[in-house]
Amino acid sequence: MDxxxxxxxxxxxxxxxxxxxxxxxxxxxxxxxxxRPTSAEVRAALGGSLQRSADVRLHPRGGRR
Incomplete structure (x- = not known):
């Protein structure tokens, strides 16, 4: 409890x-x-970095496999 x-x-x-x-x-x-910020506010604050991060994971060498 403490x-x-x-x-x-x-x-x-x-x-x-x-x-x-x-x-x-x-x-x-x-x-x-x-x-606390809403999820929409968090997304707006992060800008396009979420999409760029996803693109890097999907296409680590800049091309499609």
């Missing part, structure tokens, strides 16, 4: 990711869900 209280009552550790991604992660970790 651990649960600590999780709820204390701050989480600082996000050590630089730049926009770090800010986004920090926002996503807010205790109050109302303060």
């Amino acid at each position: 651990q649960r209280r600590a999780i709820v009552a204390t701050f989480h550790r600082r996000v050590d990711v630089p730049g926009t991604l770090g800010e986004l992660i920090a926002q996503m970790m807010h205790r109050d869900p109302a303060d």
Whole structure:
């Protein structure tokens, strides 16, 4: 029970990711869900990086196999 209280009552550790991604992660970790970005806001913040990342995984050498 003490651990649960600590999780709820204390701050989480600082996000050590630089730049926009770090800010986004920090926002996503807010205790109050109302303060967290929606999935649409997360997608917009990430911009096209999700699609570019998927393209790299699908076509690691820049070509289709």
